[in-house]
Amino acid sequence: MISGDVIELNIAVKENAKLVVTSQSTSKAFKAVSGRNATIVKTKAKVCKGGLLFLVPQPMQCFGNSVLTQDTQIIMEGGIESGKEEDYPSLLLVDWYTGGRENLDGGLWQLDTFHTTTTVSYSHHNLFPREEDVDDKSDENSTASCELVFRDATRLSGGKILRRHMRDYNIVCMVVLIGPKVKEVASTFMKQYSSRHTYDDGQDQSFGKNPSKNMDYNKGEGLNRSGEGLLVSCGTFQTGKENRYQEGVVVRIAAATLEIAGNDIFAFKASIECFFALFSSFIMHASELFVRAHWNP
């Protein structure tokens, strides 16, 4: 994508329908042209009663000096009133971006501006007559009575300070899971990444000679142990007042550039593949569950 590109995607998942949305390869935002508008990617999706949306695009790549705005709005509509769990709409959303190219553009995280906003709201009747909860004012009609339950906004200003902050990480990923149809995947994530591992199979229980120097008694995957280059955390958030006993799960991942193939313009490819190798097991697991449970006619 180049300066001035505007991509708008409107998705509606009707009652009890299931939809998988993905992309062929990473979206690339190229260097911005001075005087032109920013690259804008807007995705609006509505998931109706009992529906399931699986929004898993490939990561967004922000090359050096790119100016990109990404806005994802999900509205979960209906299904809460009946009180039956199977009527609740479900969502699995992956939002991820990379720091660009190591060997070009002056290195990673040299983007100019990257704004990404992801909101999930529940559409109710007469909950909030004012639409203050939704930050995008352009679509007032459809968000007028929405209760915002999740809002993740990140605005990156690239450069060496951002690169310093990101340490060796090249990819940042967020996975949002809401609803009964992704409950199994969500609980898998929660089990693995939300709490500490009490004991690690009884092996290697000695903490070394000096425990204060050796912090590796933190057991489990995704704890930035040496050579691992992966940081994973997982937590829950409340999905609103009406369905107050329901919780959504958000998984956040930062993955490192483990290897950089420095031979061509796809210098980032290696890191993406490494990340895929680490991440694909979850996605595959999620997809399998999804297909097994819901794709049978």
Add this chain to the structure above:
Amino acid sequence: MSEHIGTLDGQLDDDPFMEILASRQGASGTMKKGVIEQPPLTEIREASFDLISKSYIMNSAPENGIFSSPFNADGLQSLTCSRSKAVKHVNPLTLYQLIDSCVPSGGFAHSNTLEAAHQLHLLDTSKFSWADSLYSHIWDVLLNTATSTVPFLIASCHLFRTRYHSSSNNLAESSNESPLPKDNAIIEQWVLLDNLLRSTTTSHVASRSSTTQGSGMLRAFSIAFPHISPVVKALKRTTLKVHSSLADCTGHNATCFGAVCGLLGIDEETCCSMFLYTTARDMVNAAVRMNLIGPLEGGRLTHDLCFAVEKLVTEELLNRFEREETKESNCDSETEENRKDNGGPEVLDVAFAHQVCPLIEILANAHDRLYTRLFNS
């Protein structure tokens, strides 16, 4: 032992283990005749605002130049003209009570991602000293706080300072324990603000720490300041139900502190400085208790951070509040209906709340995965 002594660089001149240190570090070539060569402080500890430099550029509005600086001449002009506005003088003794470390709000139980960053090896001590790597991490957290939660703090403070005080005379006359209906409208708006902050705080650990401190703060200040007690108690009632999910809102740190400051008539700038100061102070204290740095160096770190916070507030944040105020003063002339259409100033402000440091958010949640932990968040 020499490692720990090495972190107390303020004490090195009269350190009994100097010789040990000198011989150890001299062997690795970093020591020159008993003087530890520290990384130059000015270079590393210079507060950089790069992480938020592009935060307030409006990409989606084509009429705003994408590449123009957010701090343009208009902003500065509005800054100078509205700074002359007389803000009611608040006794500094009141401020000292608000940021007193004795306030039992429970801030000392939280490291604000510092413990996770330390245990997950994200504090780089191979190139920098502990103090410098702590400084850069705490500064990242402060910048992230400034863009993500400070808008809510300011909105809450502004709400109570301007709207509550306009009706405070009525309250004093009636001397009623329960707030007046007019105040209920303010409380409803505050609840809205708090709920918005809840959905913006996507980390359950950060949310837990924020709500615990928020309700602790309301409790502490409702007793400490009897003259604002009825309203603070009313806020507390909305947050404290049998189960947090049954409450109208959860009472976050920023919105609660903002409300108390607003009720005491404190201006936004002071409120914001105090909030960022307590955030920095709690993190430095956590670092001292984790034995990453010594208490003396902790003091130095707090001092450096305070300089940076002052710069952050005056140079980067203040003109944004002032712009809000300018907009609001324009709104004052409009009818209430028009104002609703435009959204109140607090809505406009918090709509742009965002993170600038992706790793901080990941670290916040990762805290629950630590095998041993000293802090709650």
